[in-house]
Amino acid sequence: MDFEKLDKIIHEKWRLAIMALLASRRGWSFQELKGELKMSDGNLITHLRTLHKLGLVSVTKEMRGRPQTSYALTAKGRTAFRDHVAVLEQIVKQWKRK
C-alpha cells in the first residue's frame, strides 16, 4: 500500500483540509471555512468548485438576512474521505508491522 493508491484529487493539502472540516459536522458557511483554514477567497472557492464538480461536496444557497452559501459533504464525498483516511491508516500500520 502506498501513495499511488490515494485519490489525487482529495490528496491535496487544502482539499484534504476542507474535506476534514466538512466531515466533522454538517453545513459549513464559506466564511466559517475561510476563518478556520485561513485561506484566501479565491483559493478556497477554487478548491470548493473542484470538489463540487466531482460530486464530493454539496452547495446550498440561502438568505439569512444576507445571502449565505454553505457546504457539506455528499454521501459520495463522505465515503471517499473515509476511504482516503483508511488508506492513510493502512500505510502507517503497514510500516509499523515491518
Place this chain on the structure above:
Amino acid sequence: MMNDRSRAEEDLRVIRTLMERATIYRAISAPTALVGGVLSILSAVFIHLSNQSQSLIGRPIRPREFVFIWIDVLILTVVMNALFVWREARSSGRPFISPGMKLALRGIAPNLIVPAIFTLWFLKIGFLGAVELELVVIWVVFYGLALLSTALFAPRSLAILGWAFLLTGVSVPVIANAVEGLPDNVPTMVMGLTFGLYHLIYAACTWSRKRDAGEQPVDE
C-alpha cells in the same frame, strides 16, 4: 517507504487536529468570564460592606435581596455573553445558535433544574430559615456540573473551571461542619471566590489564546 509513512502520519495528524478543533465549543468565552467575574466581585464586596458597616444602604442585605443581587449578576452576564456570541457570529458568518451552542445547551440545561427549583423555594419560604449557605452550595456545585457536562467537546480549561467549582462546592459544607464559629458572610465569600475570582483567573488564562485564535474555539 519511510517517506510515505511520515507523510501519511502527518496527513492523519492534520485531519485529526482539524476535526477535533471544529467540534470543540467553549461555552464561556474569556470576555464573558471577565464580565461575570468583575460583576461577582463587585456584588460580593457590596453585600459584605452592607452587612459589615451598614453604611451603604443603612441596613444589612436581606436574604431575598441577596438572591436578587446574584440573579441580576447572572442576567447581566448572560446578556453580555449573548452580545459577544452574536458579534462573533456576525463577523465570522456563523449562525448565532451554532451546532456547538445547541450541544452545550443540551448538556447544561438538566443541571440548571435543581438550582432553579431550590432558588424558587428559597424565595418563597426558604429565606426564613437562613439557608443562604446551602443555596450558594447548590449554585456552585450545579454550575460546576453544568460546565463539566460540556467536557467532552470543551477545551481543557473549561473542564478545570468546572472541577474547581464542583470541588469548592462540596468542600464548603465539610468545612462549615468542621470549623466552629464561621462568620456570617461565608455565603458571600464563597460567591466572590468562585463566581468572582475563579472566573477572573479563567479569563486571564484564556484571554491570550482567544486573541491568538481570533476567537475561534481552541483546544487548551
